[in-house]
Amino acid sequence: MKSLFESVQLGGLQLPNRIVMAPLTRNRAPGAIPTPLMAEYYAQRAAAGLIVSEATAITHQGQGYADVPGLYGTEQLDGWKRVTGAVHARGGRIFCQLWHVGRVSHVDLQPHGQKPVAPSALAAKTKTWLTKPDGSGSFVATSEPRALDAGELPGIVQDFRHAARHAVASAGFDGVEVHAANGYLLDQFLKTGANQRHDDYGGSIPNRARLLLEVMRAVVEEIGGDRVGVRLSPVTPANDIRDDNPQPLFDHVVRELAGLGLAYMHVVEGATGGPREVEGRPFDYQALRRAWREAGAKGAWMVNNGYDRRLAEQSLEQGADLVAFGRPFISNPDLVERLRTNAPLQEIDKATLYGGGAKGYTDYPALK
Numbered sequence: 001m002k003s004l005f006e007s008v009q010l011g012g013l014q015l016p017n018r019i020v021m022a023p024l025t026r027n028r029a030p031g032a033i034p035t036p037l038m039a040e041y042y043a044q045r046a047a048a049g050l051i052v053s054e055a056t057a058i059t060h061q062g063q064g065y066a067d068v069p070g071l072y073g074t075e076q077l078d079g080w081k082r083v084t085g086a087v088h089a090r091g092g093r094i095f096c097q098l099w100h101v102g103r104v105s106h107v108d109l110q111p112h113g114q115k116p117v118a119p120s121a122l123a124a125k126t127k128t129w130l131t132k133p134d135g136s137g138s139f140v141a142t143s144e145p146r147a148l149d150a151g152e153l154p155g156i157v158q159d160f161r162h163a164a165r166h167a168v169a170s171a172g173f174d175g176v177e178v179h180a181a182n183g184y185l186l187d188q189f190l191k192t193g194a195n196q197r198h199d200d201y202g203g204s205i206p207n208r209a210r211l212l213l214e215v216m217r218a219v220v221e222e223i224g225g226d227r228v229g230v231r232l233s234p235v236t237p238a239n240d241i242r243d244d245n246p247q248p249l250f251d252h253v254v255r256e257l258a259g260l261g262l263a264y265m266h267v268v269e270g271a272t273g274g275p276r277e278v279e280g281r282p283f284d285y286q287a288l289r290r291a292w293r294e295a296g297a298k299g300a301w302m303v304n305n306g307y308d309r310r311l312a313e314q315s316l317e318q319g320a321d322l323v324a325f326g327r328p329f330i331s332n333p334d335l336v337e338r339l340r341t342n343a344p345l346q347e348i349d350k351a352t353l354y355g356g357g358a359k360g361y362t363d364y365p366a367l368k
């Protein structure tokens with residue numbers, strides 16, 4: 001029987017346990033530059049088998065919220081190097097989540113105040129986070145996007161490729177996770193609710209999956225599949241995303257990805273941060289995992305959303321290899337130890353999730 005607390009191989013890394021820290025945006029990187037406080041926060045959580053960093057913009061165009069980090073400037077890479085160095089010094093491992101938000105952005109966050117980009121010129125009914133010069137922040141509606149021209153898509157693939165190279169070569173990450181979940185750019189291309197294109201990147205399932213597969217091949221070619229994972233969220237309504245028929249779509253996606261030698265497949269089950277079953281959007285995750293294995297994939301199967309120790313152990317028994325915990329890691333820096341000893345978990349303070357300083361970030365106490 002698999003245990004959450006046993007060592008496991010992930011690509012070229014030996015993880016001390018099967019507990020992953022899920023990617024968590026905290027909006028504490030002014031100017032998109034990771035800070036020393038972020039290094040302290042991640043180092044506090046280094047006992048995780050693997051840390052996946054908060055989503056990190058691959059370009060200025062890929063940016064969709066105030067004070068989220070980037071990976072496209074020297075100062076940003078230097079900032080991340082401090083973070084990865086601090087995690088490694090504590091014996092941890094950390095992947096960078098590569099992010100292009102697509103239409104989930106605002107003109108104030110885009111280069112030269114331009115419209116955000118998307119598969120189609122359809123606004124998402126969702127909000128983003130902006131800050132004022134005095135430092136206070138607020139949620140505002142996302143801006144109407146413009147549809148990307150097919151001629152621009154090779155550039156986006158290149159942006160992911162370069163970000164992957166910089167993440168490992170300059171910023172010191174152990175690998176990358178491509179963010180294809182939660183209604184951001186790659187998820188927008190995948191799903192009918194946001195993609196109404198009539199070219200090779202819209203319409204049929206293979207067409208809608210094309211951009212993600214091109215990105216994944218480029219990233220794997222650049223840094224090797226054993227340092228690459230991908231995050232999918234088949235039925236999440238996050239950021240106003242939906243697909244008419246997600247089961248065959250994701251069946252196709254995982255089968256196509258199976259041949260790339262990825263380190264892992266990360267699946268958000270249900271509504272991200274919400275119910276594990278979404279009304280009107282049934283989905284068979286076991287069938288998805290079987291499709292991945294049937295197609296020959298050797299990489300780990302990572303599950304997420306609403307897990308506690310009992311549910312995590314049940315999921316390992318059913319075939320998962322790794323379990324990602326999000327909110328529990330925010331308020332429990334020593335989550336691995338707490339799960340191992342069945343110690344009580346501290347609750348998160350919702351008021352300090354996005355933006356701010358050390359409060360609600362690095363001041364959650366570990367067990368004595």
Ligand SMILES: Cc1cc2nc3c(=O)[nH]c(=O)nc-3n(C[C@H](O)[C@H](O)[C@H](O)COP(=O)(O)O)c2cc1C
Binds near residue numbers: 324
């Ligand atoms: C504050 C916060 C920030 C998040 N930021 C990200 C992110 O940057 N990238 C991502 O893929 N998911 C993000 N998520 C979703 C989490 O990774 C995770 O899927 C979700 O919290 C469900 O897992 P949990 O029940 O263990 O918390 C975020 C969630 C929260 C609460």
